[in-house]
Amino acid sequence: xxxxxxxxxxxxxxxxxxxxxxxxxxxxxxxxxxxxxxxxxxxxxxxxxxxxxxxxxxxxxxxxxxxxxxxxxxxxxxxxxxxxxxxxxxxxxxxxxxxxxxxxxxxxxxxxxxxxxxxxxxxxxxxxxxxxxxxxxxxxxxxxxxxxxxxxxxxxxxxxxxxxxxxxxxxxxxxxxxxxxxxxxxxxxxxxxxxxxxxxxxxxxxxxxxxxxxxxxxxxxxxxxxxxxxxxxxxxxxxxxxxxxxxxxxxxxxxxxxxxxxxxxxxxxxxxxxxxxxxxxxxxxxxxxxxxxxxxxxxxxxxxxxxxxxxxxxxxxxxxxxxxxxxxxxxxxxxxxxxxxxxxxxxxxxxxxxxxxxxxxxxxxxxxxxxxxxxxxxxxxxxxxxxxxxxxxxxxxxxxxxxxxxxxxxxxxxxxxxxxxxxxxxxxxxxxxxxxxxxxxxxxxxxxx
Amino acid sequence: xxxxxxxxxxxxxxxxxxxxxxxxxxxxxxxxxxxxxxxxxxxxxxxxxxxxxxxxxxxxxxxxxxxxxxxxxxxxxxxxxxxxxxxxxxxxxxxxxxxxxxxxxxxxxxxxxxxxxxxxxxxxxxxxxxxxxxxxxxxxxxxxxxxxxxxxxxxxxxxxxxxxxxxxxxxxxxxxxxxxxxxxxxxxxxxxxxxxxxxxxxxxxxxxxxxxxxxxxxxxxxxxxxxxxxxxxxxxxxxxxxxxxxxxxxxxxxxxxxxxxxxxxxxxxxxxxxxxxxxxxxxxxxxxxxxxxxxxxxxxxxxxxxxxxxxxxxxxxxxxxxxxxxxxxxxxxxxxxxxxxxxxxxxxxxxxxxxxxxxxxxxxxxxxxxxxxxxxxxxxxxxxxxxxxxxxxxxxxxxxxxxxxxxxxxxxxxxxxxxxxxxxxxxxxxxxxxxxxxxxxxxxxxxxx
Numbered sequence: 001x002x003x004x005x006x007x008x009x010x011x012x013x014x015x016x017x018x019x020x021x022x023x024x025x026x027x028x029x030x031x032x033x034x035x036x037x038x039x040x041x042x043x044x045x046x047x048x049x050x051x052x053x054x055x056x057x058x059x060x061x062x063x064x065x066x067x068x069x070x071x072x073x074x075x076x077x078x079x080x081x082x083x084x085x086x087x088x089x090x091x092x093x094x095x096x097x098x099x100x101x102x103x104x105x106x107x108x109x110x111x112x113x114x115x116x117x118x119x120x121x122x123x124x125x126x127x128x129x130x131x132x133x134x135x136x137x138x139x140x141x142x143x144x145x146x147x148x149x150x151x152x153x154x155x156x157x158x159x160x161x162x163x164x165x166x167x168x169x170x171x172x173x174x175x176x177x178x179x180x181x182x183x184x185x186x187x188x189x190x191x192x193x194x195x196x197x198x199x200x201x202x203x204x205x206x207x208x209x210x211x212x213x214x215x216x217x218x219x220x221x222x223x224x225x226x227x228x229x230x231x232x233x234x235x236x237x238x239x240x241x242x243x244x245x246x247x248x249x250x251x252x253x254x255x256x257x258x259x260x261x262x263x264x265x266x267x268x269x270x271x272x273x274x275x276x277x278x279x280x281x282x283x284x285x286x287x288x289x290x291x292x293x294x295x296x297x298x299x300x301x302x303x304x305x306x307x308x309x310x311x312x313x314x315x316x317x318x319x320x321x322x323x324x325x326x327x328x329x330x331x332x333x334x335x336x337x338x339x340x341x342x343x344x345x346x347x348x349x350x351x352x353x354x355x356x357x358x359x360x361x362x363x364x365x366x367x368x369x370x371x372x373x374x375x376x377x378x379x380x381x382x383x384x385x386x387x388x389x390x391x392x393x394x395x396x397x398x399x400x401x402x403x404x405x406x407x408x409x410x411x412x413x414x415x416x417x418x419x420x421x422x423x424x425x426x427x428x429x430x431x432x433x434x435x436x437x438x439x440x441x442x443x444x445x446x447x448x449x
Numbered sequence: 450x451x452x453x454x455x456x457x458x459x460x461x462x463x464x465x466x467x468x469x470x471x472x473x474x475x476x477x478x479x480x481x482x483x484x485x486x487x488x489x490x491x492x493x494x495x496x497x498x499x500x501x502x503x504x505x506x507x508x509x510x511x512x513x514x515x516x517x518x519x520x521x522x523x524x525x526x527x528x529x530x531x532x533x534x535x536x537x538x539x540x541x542x543x544x545x546x547x548x549x550x551x552x553x554x555x556x557x558x559x560x561x562x563x564x565x566x567x568x569x570x571x572x573x574x575x576x577x578x579x580x581x582x583x584x585x586x587x588x589x590x591x592x593x594x595x596x597x598x599x600x601x602x603x604x605x606x607x608x609x610x611x612x613x614x615x616x617x618x619x620x621x622x623x624x625x626x627x628x629x630x631x632x633x634x635x636x637x638x639x640x641x642x643x644x645x646x647x648x649x650x651x652x653x654x655x656x657x658x659x660x661x662x663x664x665x666x667x668x669x670x671x672x673x674x675x676x677x678x679x680x681x682x683x684x685x686x687x688x689x690x691x692x693x694x695x696x697x698x699x700x701x702x703x704x705x706x707x708x709x710x711x712x713x714x715x716x717x718x719x720x721x722x723x724x725x726x727x728x729x730x731x732x733x734x735x736x737x738x739x740x741x742x743x744x745x746x747x748x749x750x751x752x753x754x755x756x757x758x759x760x761x762x763x764x765x766x767x768x769x770x771x772x773x774x775x776x777x778x779x780x781x782x783x784x785x786x787x788x789x790x791x792x793x794x795x796x797x798x799x800x801x802x803x804x805x806x807x808x809x810x811x812x813x814x815x816x817x818x819x820x821x822x823x824x825x826x827x828x829x830x831x832x833x834x835x836x837x838x839x840x841x842x843x844x845x846x847x848x849x850x851x852x853x854x855x856x857x858x859x860x861x862x863x864x865x866x867x868x869x870x871x872x873x874x875x876x877x878x879x880x881x882x883x884x885x886x887x888x889x890x891x892x893x894x895x896x897x898x
Contacts, residue, residue, distance in 0.1 A: 031673055033672050033673055033674070037794055037795075040794075040795055040796075067795070068792065068795050071795055155638055158635065158638060158639060159638065159639040167635050168617055168634075168676070185617075185634045185635065185638065186607065186616050186634060189604055189607055189608065189634065189638055190607060190608040221697075222694070222697045222698075222701070223482050224480055224482055225482070225694035227617070227676060227693070244676070244693045244694070244697070245671070245674035245693070247697065248670075248671045248674075248693070248696065248697065248700065249671075251697065251700055251701065251704070252671070252700065252704075252790060254704075255700070255701075255703075255704030255707070255708075256786055256790065258704070258708060259704075259707060259708050259782060259786055260782060260786070263775075263778050263779050263781075263782040264775075264779065265779055265782060265783065269783060270783065270786075270787060270792050271783055271784060271787035271792045271793065271796055271801040271804070271805075272787075272792060272795050272796040272801070273804075275804050275807045275808050275811070278783075278804070278808045279808050279811050279812060282779055282808065282812060283812060283815060285775070285779070286772065286775060286776070286812050286815070286816050287815075287816065287819065289771065289772060289775045290768070290772055290816050290819060290820055293767065293768040293771040293772060294768060294820075294823060294827075296767065296771075297764050297765055297767060297768055300763070300764045300767070301761075301764045304760045304761065304763070304764060307756075307760055307763050307764075308757070308760045311753045311756055311757045311763075312750075312753070314749070314753070314756050314760075314763030314766075315746050315749045315750045315753060315756075316746055317763075318742065318745065318746060318749070318766075318767060318770070318879075319739070319742040319743060319746055321767070322738065322742040322745075322879075323735065323738060323739055323742060326712075326713075326734070326735060326738045327735070329712050330712050330713065330714055330731055330734070333708060333709060333712040333714060334714065334718060334719065334720055334727075335720060337705055337708055337709070337719075338719060338720035338721075341701060341705065343517065343719050343720045343721060344720065345486055345489075346486075346489055346516070346517050346520055346721050347720055347721040352720040352721070355720070355722075355724050355727070356720075358724045359724050359727045359728050359731065362724070362728050363728060363731060363732060363735050366732060366735070366736075367735050367736065367739050370736065370739060371739055371743075374739075374743060378743075430767075430771075
């Protein structure tokens with residue numbers, strides 16, 4: 001059932017009333033991902049009742065984890081501590097540890113202390129993994145069976161032990177809980193009844209460590225078209241699995257991070273982020289850019305005398321810098337994206353740089369010639385036309401080389417190419433653009449007028 | 450087994466020799482996705498032999514489809530027509546239609562004519578779906594069973610009919626081939642032997658049409674955490690399924706398209722693209738930018754007289770435009786990404802615009818004040834310092850409003866906000882930046898000096 005105006009109205013009415021059975025019935029029919037959209041339509045009292053109702057139908061954690069973090073934090077503030085403890089106790093461990101990670105430290109510790117010790121220890125363990133690691137992404141509910149079971153008993157176990165529709169692989173462990181193989185449900189179903197799992201399982205399993213970077217996990221899963229990848233400890237103990245739907249989220253987040261990086265934005269700066277937080281986030285970037293702009297102006301200032309003599313230079317200099325900037329950004333984008341998506345499996349760095357420079361130079365010759373002619377027609381000065389043409393060609397050479405080389409170097413030195421390149425390349429290109437245009441113009445003024 | 454220097458050397462040696470059994474044995478052990486990386490290390494003769502060997506172990510289409518399109522086209526040129534026909538005949542239909550879509554039209558028709566009529570008709574059908582539609586992405590090998598079968602017979606069918614490890618859902622059809630339900634392998638395994646599928650299947654199935662946009666399919670699958678989604682005709686006939694690994698590819702491509710759009714790049718312009726193709730792709734964008742830069746210069750030209758009187762204005766004007774541009778791009782990026790990832794499910798357009806303008810204005814006041822003070826210290830002119838401060842504040846107001854409003858408007862009118870916004874917003878901000886700075890300076894010169 002989809003969420004629509006009618007059933008939103010019904011749910012809101014039922015939240016106020018006492019008929020919890022009808023409410024449960026309707027909530028059971030709607031996907032958790034859709035239910036999460038309801039929160040923004042409810043007042044504080046309704047939110048508390050809605051969380052209760054979701055907990056009663058076992059959909060609270062699924063619905064809550066779909067919310068943007070700031071909204072979720074707001075909701076947690078509205079729920080009383082004891083309710084939160086209950087939620088964290090009955091949610092899957094990985095969800096609970098995610099929820100805890102959103103609370104401020106003091107509150108998290110307070111709540112952890114109210115949770116029963118075994119679970120508390122396990123949650124603390126999950127929280128100890130670094131952010132953006134497999135340990136944080138993994139689900140700890142894994143269906144495991146002993147590799148010594150016979151196929152038919154294994155099927156019986158599947159029948160009895162799991163309500164989950166999404167059991168695709170069964171992980172086989174030895175007596176000490178070490179992962180020794182994996183078997184697809186299909187292979188299990190089609191195996192002769194008496195065969196032990198150890199004979200039908202696939203023994204070479206691709207695994208990751210809990211500290212493996214999320215990005216790396218996403219690459220593995222998408223490269224091999226896996227549905228899930230197991231996370232194991234140093235001693236091969238099975239800790240959890242990361243499923244392909246987690247990987248979808250990782251890839252979406254990574255794309256956002258890449259897109260954001262070139263604009264100097266932090267990943268948690270979204271349309272719904274509080275203004276204060278966004279300002280704090282963006283201010284350092286703006287100040288950095290201000291400093292760089294002043295530096296670039298310093299280059300322009302060197303030529304104030306030349307500009308005084310021929311004021312159209314002041315009018316035209318941003319054309320050179322602007323086109324250079326565009327060349328740089330196009331090259332940068334292609335190379336950075338190539339680094340992110342593995343395109344460099346199919347071409348060497350050297351060849352890619354050489355190609356980008358060829359492309360940049362050709363575009364520089366084309367746009368430089370156009371600009372030269374247009375400026376000549378507009379301002380009537382052949383010398384200025386020639387100066388703009390030559391400086392644009394030089395500038396695209398610089399822009400495309402910088403745009404291609406800088407991200408590759410950053411990657412070599414294990415820096416994020418998306419984050420650092422943009423501002424570096426643009427500043428260099430702008431400075432060089434102004435310098436070459438005004439510099440060549442100074443020489444031209446000296447010899448041709 | 451992973452691909453490494455040792456087994457690359459072994460494969461290359463075996464390709465030259467006659468021992469096809471050892472070659473097959475080694476190829477069977479390596480994942481198709483890894484085998485595809487080998488192509489770039491082989492010469493023409495080896496490539497032909499390698500394709501033969503891959504076909505012999507039934508891995509040709511899986512390995513080939515991992516290659517970047519231009520590389521794949523090159524390889525197809527090296528294979529003789531009859532071999533290509535064989536490859537297309539024995540590959541999964543969706544892979545074959547993808548391969549055909551890469552060939553130029555004449556060649557595709559020639560090859561289609563050599564393919565046996567039933568398959569040809571089906572391939573033509575697949576090729577008739579629009580690009581970036583579910584019909585192009587779907588796999589046509591779907592495991593279907595009649596809904597009247599009993600659970601135990603269904604398991605028998607799974608055993609007999611499929612070698613695929615990746616059967617997660619079984620689609621149930623009625624006598625006329627219409628999709629009537631879906632059942633997970635787990636539910637099938639755990640159902641009592643005599644139950645007909647129609648009693649255990651889930652009857653409410655989320656489906657898409659073959660013409661549904663790929664982006665929409667990706668949203669559905671990732672929103673609901675599906676492993677696969679069925680594609681049905683207008684009459685509910687089951688045409689194929691799209692699996693989550695296809696969705697991973699769609700999301701990667703979409704991220705690339707979004708990142709590329711703001712830089713005016715086409716999606717097929719990659720590090721390995723031929724220079725000629727990249728130049729043709731990028732030239733229109735560069736020329737558009739040249740025209741816009743000249744337009745912006747037209748604004749600056751209005752103030753040549755003012756600049757002649759006070760040449761430091763020419764030095765400083767790019768600071769105002771630069772900082773405005775950064776404000777615009779940050780706002781634009783946050784809003785565009787919000788539109789792409791569904792963040793607007795949790796905030797209204799109106800509130801988001803208001804927030805961005807508040808943020809932009811605050812940043813403008815901060816950077817404007819800094820710039821004013823620095824310019825006063827650098828150039829010793831309080832008037833110029835005040836002018837730069839005021840114009841930067843005004844410009845950030847304009848930049849953040851434009852950056853927030855334009856992508857939302859484009860989305861409203863069903864245009865791609867990522868593609869159109871950047872250049873529009875930057876041009877407006879640059880023009881306004883120069884206009885306000887030089888305009889206010891002109892007024893200031895008139896009254897304060």
